[in-house]
Structure formats: C-alpha cells, structure tokens
Amino acid sequence: MSDEERQDSLADQAAAWVPPWERPTARQNTVPTPADTAPADPERTPVEAASAEPERTPVEAAPTEPGRTPVEAVPGDPGTAAGERGAAGVPRRQPAGRRRATVAPEPAPELDDAELRGALEAILLVVDEPVSELVLAQVLEQLPERIGPVLDDIAAGYTAAGHGFELRRAAGGWRLYTRPEYAAHVERFVLDGQSARLTQAALETLAVIAYKQPVTRGRVSAIRGVNCDGVLRTLVSRGLVEECGAEPDSGAFLYRTTTMFLEKLGLDSVADLPPLAPFLPDDVEELADATR
Missing domain, CATH: 1.10.10.10 (Winged helix-like DNA-binding domain superfamily/Winged helix DNA-binding domain)
Structure with missing residues (x-):
C-alpha cells in the first residue's frame, strides 16, 4: 500500500469514529416500551419523574362503575359480585339508610265495659287459685287501671242479685267463692260423708x-x-x-x-x-x- 492510500484509510477511520458517550447502549437496541417512547419533560430528570408519580392503592387501582367511588366498589358491597358478604365471608354493616325498619306490634283493641266484664267472668270461672289484677290485664291486653273497678262492680252485682256465689279478693287476687249460708250444702256435696278436717x-x-x-x-x-x-x-x-x-x-x-x-x-x-x-x-x- 502506498503512502497516499494509507493516509486515505486513516482519514476514513477518523471520520467514522464515534465518541463513547455518543455510542448506542444495549437498552437502545431493544424494542422501545410505551414509557420509553413517551415524550419526556425537558425540565424534569427521569429520577424526578419517577418519584413524582403518586402511589396507587389496590382500591384506587380497581375498576369502578360510573358514578361510584372506588371505596363503594370494593368486594362486599351489595352492588358487586360479593353480595351482602365481604371477601372474607363477614357480613357487612348496613348503612344507616339501608337498615330494615322494625314494625311495632299493633296494640290490642280496647274492650268496652260489657266485653271486659264478660271476659273477666269467663276467666274467673276456670281459675284454680286467686288471680291478680295485673295478670288479668296482661291476659286481656288492657290497662290495669280498668280491671279493678270492673271487678268491684261484678262483686257488687253478685251480692245485690243474691247469687249462691260471690267474687272476693283473697291472697292478693280475685276468685269466685260460694256464699257462707250455703256452706252446709256444698260440704255435703264435696265431702260426701267423709271428714277432711284438721285435728x-x-x-x-x-x-x-x-x-x-x-x-x-x-x-x-x-x-x-x-x-x-x-x-x-x-x-x-x-x-x-x-x-x-x-x-x-x-x-x-x-x-x-x-x-x-x-x-x-x-x-x-x-x-x-x-x-x-x-x-x-x-x-x-x-x-x-x-x-x-
């Protein structure tokens, strides 16, 4: 090779030489990703851009329905596939607006004096021990204040009519008893000649x-x-x-x-x-x- 050809070859090599800081790296030879192809902010470095992005929680990252916040769309909400129970199977607490309203039982209708009198007489005929006014009021679902005056009126009516029985208060309650003037007849019927007296x-x-x-x-x-x-x-x-x-x-x-x-x-x-x-x-x- 002549001196002129050697000089041309060196000149070509010098012209084709690229500084190391301008040579392509291994990453530049791979397929570019969307993040790599996105235009960079000229005023922010790559480190600043990565640190400035806010962290996203799984709840925020979950897809939401239109008009619902991410919190409303978590599993366990009645509108999601989990239904009324959460992902762990624990029933969710119903919001205040969704709680079921309890229906109070309807009060019993108030009986008039004639009906109340008949009901009390029917009960007193079957009791085997004195029954208090409070128990009668609870059974008939009436006010206790109405029971006492009606019982007094029934007792006075039996006495005025001269029935063989009377209504008396005994042992804290009310019960029907036979009148003392007919005790001999009742004793003969009940005892039938047998003595049950105490010594x-x-x-x-x-x-x-x-x-x-x-x-x-x-x-x-x-x-x-x-x-x-x-x-x-x-x-x-x-x-x-x-x-x-x-x-x-x-x-x-x-x-x-x-x-x-x-x-x-x-x-x-x-x-x-x-x-x-x-x-x-x-x-x-x-x-x-x-x-x-």
Whole structure:
C-alpha cells in the first residue's frame, strides 16, 4: 500500500469514529416500551419523574362503575359480585339508610265495659287459685287501671242479685267463692260423708304459726307445751305451711303460712287475721307466770 492510500484509510477511520458517550447502549437496541417512547419533560430528570408519580392503592387501582367511588366498589358491597358478604365471608354493616325498619306490634283493641266484664267472668270461672289484677290485664291486653273497678262492680252485682256465689279478693287476687249460708250444702256435696278436717293439735299448731310467723319448730313446741314435729309435717304436706329460711343465731328452720292458707280462710293477707285479745282469758298473765 502506498503512502497516499494509507493516509486515505486513516482519514476514513477518523471520520467514522464515534465518541463513547455518543455510542448506542444495549437498552437502545431493544424494542422501545410505551414509557420509553413517551415524550419526556425537558425540565424534569427521569429520577424526578419517577418519584413524582403518586402511589396507587389496590382500591384506587380497581375498576369502578360510573358514578361510584372506588371505596363503594370494593368486594362486599351489595352492588358487586360479593353480595351482602365481604371477601372474607363477614357480613357487612348496613348503612344507616339501608337498615330494615322494625314494625311495632299493633296494640290490642280496647274492650268496652260489657266485653271486659264478660271476659273477666269467663276467666274467673276456670281459675284454680286467686288471680291478680295485673295478670288479668296482661291476659286481656288492657290497662290495669280498668280491671279493678270492673271487678268491684261484678262483686257488687253478685251480692245485690243474691247469687249462691260471690267474687272476693283473697291472697292478693280475685276468685269466685260460694256464699257462707250455703256452706252446709256444698260440704255435703264435696265431702260426701267423709271428714277432711284438721285435728285439734293441727289447728293449734297452725294458729301459732299464723300469729307468730316466721317461727321455728322449737318455738311452736314451747308455746303449745308438746312436741309438734309430726303435726308440722302434716301441715307442710297439705300445703298450709312452708319453710322460709333459717334463724341466724341457731340455724333452725323458720316456718310461715302459705297462699293456700289465705285462700282457704278467704283472707287477703295475714294482717286480716282477727286480733287475739278478745279470745284471751282475763288471768293470762297469771297463767304465764305459773308455767314458768
């Protein structure tokens, strides 16, 4: 090769030489992505552009329906495929506007005086123990204030008409009873010649408990002067006496009369028992001193 040809070859190489900072990199030789082809902001560097983009949460990135915010479109909303339950199967709390309104039960119609009177008489014919005014009001779904005056009117009507039965208040409630003047006829029909009376010892024990209640068995025996264990068991078995706790000092059982006792005697409470003073002898204090 001549000197002229060598100089032309060097000149061509010098003209074709590209500085390293202008040579294409490996990324420029790959297929351009949409992010690479997007026009860059001349005033922002690539690092600034990447850091300036706000982070998007999965809820914001989820597709939403028109007119609904991303929060309303999360799974578990009634409008989505998850229905009334969320993705975890937990029922969602209904919004205030979507809660079901509870329907209050309709009040029972108010009975007039004639209907109320008939309903009370029908119930009193089938009860086996005195029933209170509150229970009657609840059964008939009427105001308790109306029950008492109607019962008083029914009782007065039975007395004025001279029926063989009467309506009386006993043991805190109301019940129909036969009149005392017809007791002999009723007794013959019910007992049919059989005596079901209490013995004298049972009556004395029952009287002591009625006036001294609550009282222990030992106190009753001391008042009567004899052992009353057997008689007391009889009164308990017949439902006239019941236990009502224990005495704090000795731990002995206390006894009192029952509701059946009041019902059998036709009393409303033990306060209606007659006073003992008229039945006591004049020398009761002397007798008490003699027994000491």
